[in-house]
Every structure is written in structure tokens, then in C-alpha cells.
Amino acid sequence: MGLRRFDLKFGGDLLRNLPETPAVYCFKDETGKVLYVGKAKNARRRLAQYRSATRRKRHRKQRELVRVAHALEVELVASELDALLRENALIREHRPAYNVDGAYAFLYPAIGTGIDAGGRLLLCFSSRLDGEDPLALCWHGCFRPRWRAREAFEALVLLFGHLGHLEPRSRLPQATRSAKGTRLVALRRIAPEWLEPLRAFLDGESDGLLARLFDPLLEAPGARSDPAAIQAAFDALRSFHAEDAQRLADARRRVGWSGRFVPQQERDGLFIRARRADADPQEDTARGTNAPQVAAPPPLA
Numbered sequence: 001m002g003l004r005r006f007d008l009k010f011g012g013d014l015l016r017n018l019p020e021t022p023a024v025y026c027f028k029d030e031t032g033k034v035l036y037v038g039k040a041k042n043a044r045r046r047l048a049q050y051r052s053a054t055r056r057k058r059h060r061k062q063r064e065l066v067r068v069a070h071a072l073e074v075e076l077v078a079s080e081l082d083a084l085l086r087e088n089a090l091i092r093e094h095r096p097a098y099n100v101d102g103a104y105a106f107l108y109p110a111i112g113t114g115i116d117a118g119g120r121l122l123l124c125f126s127s128r129l130d131g132e133d134p135l136a137l138c139w140h141g142c143f144r145p146r147w148r149a150r151e152a153f154e155a156l157v158l159l160f161g162h163l164g165h166l167e168p169r170s171r172l173p174q175a176t177r178s179a180k181g182t183r184l185v186a187l188r189r190i191a192p193e194w195l196e197p198l199r200a201f202l203d204g205e206s207d208g209l210l211a212r213l214f215d216p217l218l219e220a221p222g223a224r225s226d227p228a229a230i231q232a233a234f235d236a237l238r239s240f241h242a243e244d245a246q247r248l249a250d251a252r253r254r255v256g257w258s259g260r261f262v263p264q265q266e267r268d269g270l271f272i273r274a275r276r277a278d279a280d281p282q283e284d285t286a287r288g289t290n291a292p293q294v295a296a297p298p299p300l301a
Helices: 001-012 043-051 057-068 080-094 146-163 192-202 208-219 227-255 264-279 283-290
Strands: 023-029 034-040 071-076 110-115 121-126 138-141 182-188
Touching: 001 057, 001 071, 023 080, 023 121, 023 192, 034 043, 034 057, 034 080, 043 057, 043 071, 043 146, 057 182, 080 182, 080 264, 110 146, 121 146, 121 192, 138 192, 146 182, 192 208, 192 227, 208 227, 227 264
Parallel strands: none
Antiparallel strands: 023 034, 023 071, 110 121, 110 138, 121 182
């Protein structure tokens, strides 16, 4: 029945006429709305998997797409990397219901840093970067996965909270208290000299912040009383720096990205272009002066 349904819906000659080359494909509903965007190194082989999907659990999504879709469009591209870039662009454009990665901004948070007029250190975690930023924060990221970025943010709040004084939420700007997808904290009695190593850490340029935090925390009574929590915070930050901040910095360098912040809509494409640069260093050199430009940090919702 699965074979017959695919052929009846999309044409019995579809697979036979497809080349064994890279492509992107879109399943659409009866109104033409895109339900799912996929990529293929080999278009014929990949779509044949939908045609022959069984009732096994791992084939559930393929069977569901064949069942609900009314049309299937295939776009041939020059290479597998071109397929990745095109897939990413189409997901961003259409936000298909059956795609998750790349479609939703909340999966790509950023961390903001700054010093306010009162001399307080500001730390902000946000995935809402499309509004005004009254605090004029410097933004770092965007990061993925969300959970590890959030874990790193909470670790920074914990460690700096032992060195200074965490302000109550009632003393934060009203606009940030109700901003969905955003958490802002302010800390008093943190010397402004901490801002530079903090930003270098979040930008993946140096992990020197961790060594610098160690001695002051040894002198902080609250930190000494809970060594397990402090160790867990350091472990979370080391993992975040190696797996996220440093990888993002390396990708920026490989494609000649101007600036340190990468907007949500550009992050996946940046890593795809970095892979292409690894495959063709000469192309990376030629691309350097034409890399996307980011003139200023993004705004805060």
C-alpha cells in the first residue's frame, strides 16, 4: 500500500526520472504550503526510501509525510554542500511543520553582557533578538544546542553571584521582566575588569576566565561551602567553551566572518560554509572579503 500511495500521489515515473545527484525536496499540502524540506546527496536513492518506507518506528515520519502531502517538488543542486545551504534557506523561509532544526528562533539563543549606568554587571540569556535593546548589550552567539548555552549562562550567574551581589528581579528594567524567552540578571560589586575576559570566553577566544575565577572563589565563603555546585559550574563552562563558543569562533575564522556575533538566521549557514571552506581552502580565501557583515549587536526583545 505504501508503494502504491507514493506512486499515485507523486507519479510512477518520478524516481525513474531523477538523477543520482544532490538535491533538495519539498513535500507540500493541497494549498501549496511546504510541510517538510529535506536534502539528499543522491536524489533518487533518498526519495526511494520514502517510497519503500515500512511500518517500522524509524520510518514513521516518512510514512506520515507520504500520507499527508499532496505534492513533492525536487530541486537539483550542484553539490551536497549546496543542498545543505539551500535546505537551510528554505526551512528559514517556510518554517515547515515537520522540520524543527533551523525553523525556530528559540533554539538559537544568545548571551548578552554589559555594564549599566549604575556599574552593575549585566548578563542576559535571550532567544528574542528582534526588538529594541534599551540596555545596549554586547551579544555573543548565537549558540546551539539551547540547553548547553542555558546551562553555561546559569553557571556564570552562580559563579559571579558568589563574587558579587545578585540584584532582585524587582530592581531590573520593567521591559526585561516580561520579555518571553529572555532572562536578565544584574550583579553589584563586580569589578568592570571582569567584562573583557568574560566576553573573550563567550566569543570562544580564550578560556582564561575560568582560571581567573578560581582564586577569588576560594576566598568566597558561599563558594567554599558548596564545592560540588562550583565544580559542576566549571565543568559546564568548560564543555560550553569547547563545544560551542570555540567551534563558533573557528567557523567564523574559516569563512572570514566580519564581527563576533552571528545572527540566528545565519548560524546554520555559517557552519555549512565553514565545511565548504575546509573542503576548498582556495574558495575560502576568495570568499573572505565578501563574508556577511554584521555592523552592530542584535537588539533585545
